[in-house]
Amino acid sequence: MSRQHIISILLENEAGALSRVAGLFSARAYNIESLTVAPTLDATLSRLTLVTVGSEETVDQIKKQLDKLVDVVKLIDLSESFSLERELVLIKVKKTEALVQKVESLGTDALVSITDETDDYLIIELSGEKAWLDDFLLAVESDVIEVVRTGVIGLSRGERALTL
């Protein structure tokens, strides 16, 4: 049975390291739902969060193949325990009174705001769990001009952590 896994990776901050990870997925026909990467406090390491969907056997193999890459220092599967997941979305919409009201009515949460406003356009910024973001996007879909999503990032809750 296929399900979503969020894999967090500490990667050597070397030229080409990211393409080794991305290339592994295309070469072995694995799915990538999203991929996000940025430097960490340790300048020699990047942290990468990868969302994939597959059976337990496939995801097990994905993790082993990732771990085999020489540039991969360490990885954990956030889906193996309780974790906190977030994604940031920016949405550009044509400004209408109805829409502003809609955003205000949806955005009872502090995680939604109208971040930029010009005469005719708005940029709405929101962050949260993927499912909630998907619902929001569905609600405003007919007004959307463009959308950009960061992809999911996450941390394990409690003591579990991905560190050297």
Add this chain to the structure above:
Amino acid sequence: MELSGGEIIIQSLKDEGVEFVFGYPGGCVLHIYDAIFKQDDVKHVLVRHEQGATHAADGYARSSGKTGVVLVTSGPGATNAVTGIATAYMDSIPMVIITGQVPRAVIGTDAFQEVDTVGITRHCVKHNFLVKDVADIAITMKKAFYLASSGRPGPVVVDIPKDITDPNIKVPYEYPAEVSLRSYQPAVSGDIEQIIKAVKLIQEAKRPVIYSGGGVVLGEASEELKTLGHTLKFPVTQTLMGLGAFPGTDPQFIGMLGMHGSYEANMAMHDSDLIIAIGARFDDRVTGKIADFCPHAKIIHIDVDPASISKTITVDVPIVGQVKPVILDMLAQIESSGETFSRERIGAWWDQIDQWRRTDCLAYDQDSGTIKPQYVIEQLYKVTKGDAFVTSDVGQHQMFAAQFYPFDKPRRWINSGGLGTMGFGLPAAMGVKLAQPNSDVACVTGEGSIQMCLQELSTMLQYSTPVKIINLNNGYLGMVRQWQEFTYQSRYSSSYLEALPDFSKLAEAYGHVGMQITKKEDVEPALREAFAMKDRTVFLDFITDRTENVYPMIQAGKAHNDMVMAPNSKYKRDLA
């Protein structure tokens, strides 16, 4: 000591104890070649095509256990090497490939002879590096040799821009005694709890099979495998890559398994209740139809690469570790268990296997007036007393060699099992001969494969690497023709080779000895004559039966117990 980048490369090869570099010069490696010219310790072998360099280094590595070294220029030099790099990657062969790159300042500008070598080779190397600073060359070379030869071995590419090899720019040189990488810690010994679990299964097994692969050869665990086999008295089958690790003439050996494996090996796998997989990776040519693979068996799998375990076949007892220490730990557990093993303990199983053996699955028509390819290999075995290093290309001849030349020692059988690279055999034989100058080396090939790297005949003359080329010439791409006969109703689409050269004359033109053998009675004398010429490369062009097939055969998508049997076997009479 202050050295230039070019000198550092050669000095680090010396410090690694490298004897031979197989290569081809070009613009971006000229500084490195100048450094080669100024010393005598590292010998350069000038091939005629970069693919030949990689296969020669590969043959050298497979036969000696040392890391093979290749040096090629940027652009086409690197791309020509890719097939050989991929060949080594698929069979886990330790190799370091140094590729020239355009100067740093022009990388990315589509400069003359520029390709993204690191990008192109990424999927067929264990790891690769683009070195951007002359001060990093020595440490990168150390890392490359360490990665190539440790854990599950494999090829490592080191891409070096021309400007960092400039003879006028010198930096202090010190070769690191050792190197460690925080992101790379290959497994050594296996988990003892897992080994205890495995031994429990071994004690309970009624129909066990040891299935061993190339990992036993690479892991230098042949003696340990023999001890394990002889302690347990279990039947042993080996993959194409594993042949020789357990002696081919041992009564416990039941033949190779898989697509062209023996009837007894495949039937034993199918009926087994315990598979002990050692350094083997459940390749599709071995497993056949996955859903029907070993339906009754528990599986123990020992492998140094965790990603090889439960990749295609889910196993019951995975043991991650080098095969040698794991087998030794396993033997210690077996001994401390006090359990004694004997052939009689699994007597019913051996009786069944012996019954399967009586099908004589490799039987072929002995009375044929034509030269049967199997007969040539049998005579080769006889003439070389079973003790030659045998390389092969890819196709029917490869399977005949694997079936009819029982190897008693590891590293004697050298073939491209994973990638299936035609053209591998001849340059590989050259590399083997350089590593094993006092041994007989034979290259078993076909008239299709041999033409893919034929130019290396010239290199072989230049460096005096006398090998015997056994060309099984049937005028067809034999394996393609066989598949077309079986599954395309004999529509022989582009499998017939017209306009073949006179190979014996061609060999002579290259300065070697050429022979053409057309009669069965001439096969053995020709082989004897050829092997008596110790210092000459001899091309023996055997004109063989045109339509002989390799049997048994598990056709693609079929199970182990569903084989096409040889018409000459006793299969129908005894067992159908």
